[in-house]
Amino acid sequence: MKNYSDEERVEIAEKEYRDYKEKEPVKINDNKNRIGYISQINNKPTGEQSFVITDNYVPLSAPKKERESVKEITVLYRGSTGIDKIKEQTGDVYKDWVVNDSDMAHKISTSKQGKVSPQLTSSAETLKNVLKEYPNAQVSVYGHSLGSMNGQYAVSDLSIDDSKRIMGGYFFQGPNIYDTLTYSQRYIADSLTSLGKLNNYVDGKDLIPIGYGDGKPLVGRLIPLDSKKVGFTSQHMWGGYQYDVFGNVLLDTKDKVEMLEYEMKQRISGLEGLKSQFMVSGNGALSTAQEIFLDASEAKAITVGYKQSLQTEIDSLKKWFQTEITNANDLWQTSKSDAQYWGEHLDEYEELDALASEEVTKHSIVIEPVEEYEDSLFVLKTLEEELDNVLKNIEKAIESQVILDEELAKYLF
Template identity: 35%
Template sequence: MRLNQREKIKLAKKEYKKFKFGDPIFVGKKLIGYVSEVHNKWWTGENSYVITNKQLPKHPTSKDYKNVDRVTVLYRGSTTLIDWANNIDFGFAAFNPIINSTGIFYNNLIPPQFRSSYETLNNAMNKYGNARFEVYGHSLGSMDGQFAVANLSEKQMKRLSGAYLYEGPNIFSSLSLGQMMNVFKHKSKIFNIIDSKDIVVFGYFNDLLAVGTVMHINSKSMHDVISQHMWGGYQYDKNGNIKLVPENQLQIGMLNLNLLKDKLSKGGLSKSDKIYLDSAAAVILADNIKTYVDESMDSLIKDLNGYISEAEDLWKDTKRRARGMGQDLSEDDIMNTLRQVNATKSEFVTKVIEYYQDKIKKAEQVKSDYSDISTNIKKGVQAKLETDQELARSFNLL
């Protein structure tokens, strides 16, 4: 079941809904699966759902479990202040790695909710032995997810399709060395998506020292703490992808490419591998350049249209003032007077519109030119893929 990033967020929001065993979970018209486990562990604070792509009976057999091939785990964020009070010390360890190096936080202050969340994921992986997994979490649920995936074994990591963790503090510095190495090795599977305008997000001093690949969104200000935290500032493109800050978008693409390069190079890079990596790099750069140009030109066009509106408003205001000062004059006399000082609609509006529309046309042409460049690069890569099936199979990994 392929979901775009906007749909993934819609799925993550389901963690705050109330479901019972057997309930179907939809994102739009897409059936994700059925609720097979509901965890409301008041003694640890964990609230989560385990969703399987196959509907299970109330008393499933081992055969029923084996028939499940896709599982989604949703970790709910905080619903009370008590949730944060019981877990915040571990999150604040991210601010003080020197203190954390003593092992105080890791050995003694792992919140029960984090241990419980890992147990939920671990037990589900053992129970649904043929399934691939996706993990979602928001806020405190993001911290649950970070800790849960950090504890997975190498064998379990191979069955993790992806972890999508939103708006939670970074717990990387609070992990053991082994857990740090685990999440660093599997950065390309774990996505830590954050809005820098959200006050709940902290501990992200260095994106390399974080659980997974950090995605900094290009957010709008909601002027409301709750809305900002609950995905309110997120913006999307026409394909449902989250808009990231431009430098982060390119950084993520190249990071994942380098990780894939390391994976391929373990067996020695073949000619096909080298062509693939070059082609993938070209596509990533082309996409990011196009995105940057589109956003820059759209912003410029918006400003230019604003100048046109200001010119029209200025002409209206000039006529209004002239009428106020020449109340005994006819409309023609007022216009003739303005014309004598070169205050005409042609000077105030028409010439301004012509000037800025010319700039708008050039900006749109720049967008079109870069779109053509990006399209031609992709066509060149596609032509190569059509003649090299091995390369085509590798390219689908990106």
């Protein structure tokens, strides 16, 4: 099973808008890599348009033994037919935008649970049928826009046993349908998400992906993009996506510690793919420069991830410390005011002595806690400085290998 980069997965998803014929091969990377063959084309009355791609051409009409030989399947759910096609494809535009898109937008905005539009239901039946007819296959599901909703719903509507055969779900620029799912469907979606099998890519500059927000549950792990601003249509059609040298999407990781870990794993995965490329070109062997470069780059990916996580923690702690320092000072002022109220017959020094007899002092309430906060912050800052030094040494090691092999320069990050 090939581990595709984000850029390759976007290219796979883009194929859902092609007009394929049955038995036609599906290829990516300038036709260098074959995903499989179109074995089924769906064009249902609900408006669902989808492709079933098998590792070898094996249609549903094939004998059971042949269908049992299929090991890997990709299901592509097509998004809405463009409004600009209303004259040529009036029926498709009506089914997509009126019967399904508008209906689901209303249900998502009102959190209406348990009933979805016809196209989502038929898409779920498509996936169930694929799993039934190809009993030994592992399945990946892709969808963009309305196709994303179809894919989200299809994987969520599976039985527990069938869900175990989902290899991955990749949903792009579609609304968040989680609130419309039943409790049993949410259980399946949550289970697949917790296993890291479902990924929901969202470019926040696109107006179509509604229903997302801080802490809101969704089908899949949210992949928030650090995108560039382009025109409305292009924004929706992956036009704002940006990638690193390994084909991984650039992420909006601000205040999202879990995304830093994901980003680190993606970079390490990219390095593993690069190592495979080097091994092929080197007849199964790595040059010394390549080996040191790969090891140092992996160390850099891990260290950068830790440093970014640490910086996020430091920023959060600074805010918390400042709040606690303010609270401590307020508490001390309140304690003194209470002492003045209840001990109006005492002078200031007697009031402070009375507070101290109950171990209420400026030292215990303000000075001591503040010193602890500052000590903790100092430890974190020291660790951050140490990581900076480690990074500098790693980058020097990487640069020294690039001097020996200029080809490596293109893989710097």
